[in-house]
Amino acid sequence: MTFTGGNPQEEPPRRVAKKSKKRFLWLALVTLLALIAVVLSVLYDRGEFDGLRRRLLYTKAQKDENGCAQLYRYASDQSGSFASLDGSLVSVSMHQVSVLDETGKTVYEQTVKFQSPALVRGAFRAAAYDVGGTSVYVLTAKGLACQVDTSGEILAVALNKDGYLTVTSNESGCKAAVRVYDASGQPVFAYRSADRFIMTAALSDDSRTLAAVTMGQSSGVFTSYVVFYRINSESALTTTALTGSLIYDLIPMGSRFCAVMEEQLCFLDDSGEVRAAYSCGSDYLRRVDCGDGYAALLLGRYRNGTQHRLVTVDSDGQVMASLDVDGEVLSMSAAGRYIAVLFSDRMVIYDKTLAECARLDAVSEARQVLMRADGSAVLAGSTAASLYLP
Known part of the structure; x- marks a missing residue:
């Protein structure tokens, strides 16, 4: 090979120039990717990314003049009670458990004889059961994942993000029992309470810590106790006493549990420490649901009436936003960054800062709203459910 223009060992600038050009191209590529990331972040914060995602997912959906697609009958x-799972609709009634996909096709159907049908939803699963019954149907968007049968009457059921099932039931030989099942329906932990009744229980999002709510009295004062267990140990980790009213629900929120009480929310970590609390003050707690890292509360100004206050609270007990609303509220649902409130005459979707994102006035047939993380919402009526696409 012949070199021209000098000695290549003494004059290598042409080779250096090529390397410099490559460095410039890499720098330009990194800058472009960073710019794209910033733009996507801004769109995500504004909710516009969710709108783009909805348009891509539901391009074939036939919508009416209100932006609703009739999908499920x-x-x-x-x-009946309903849950939305990855585009499918899960329903449970006194007579039937079913799953309908986005085309309205029935992908699972089971005839039942429930007296008090109930339905709980996790991240990607739902669990249908009869309060006082002995069977739990764990469902996904494609149908039945597993069926769990218990030896005692079921009191409460919960699902965590990993699909683990927690069942609280009456069992002979103890006041009550809590059993934890993995995503395949296999038992992984059991807690039997010999001295106190168990109201409800929940498993942490990392599937390591069980928290169970029991009742009792301390110095003549009614007290709720939260007993904590690591599911790889048979010994209780700790017990936390919360004086005052009942704990109605226990909801896992990241590394914490949200204990829902009549007059406040208490946020406990997985070692049993109360890390924060939010007081409802003189307001009456009507409804509560949790999105990603926050709780949405509907508070009544008076014991009866239509004057309410909508509040979002983070896991540190800090108020994120507050908004006065007026009207009869039929249903409320939170998912992702969004909260849907179904009034008797309208449905409004808010983000977690309680900025209004969308409003629908034609809701006379709806009795339950199911918020989706992408900003769409399912409106379920007595014979059909529609998907609202803002």
């Missing part, structure tokens, strides 16, 4: 049953 089912037999009329006033006892």
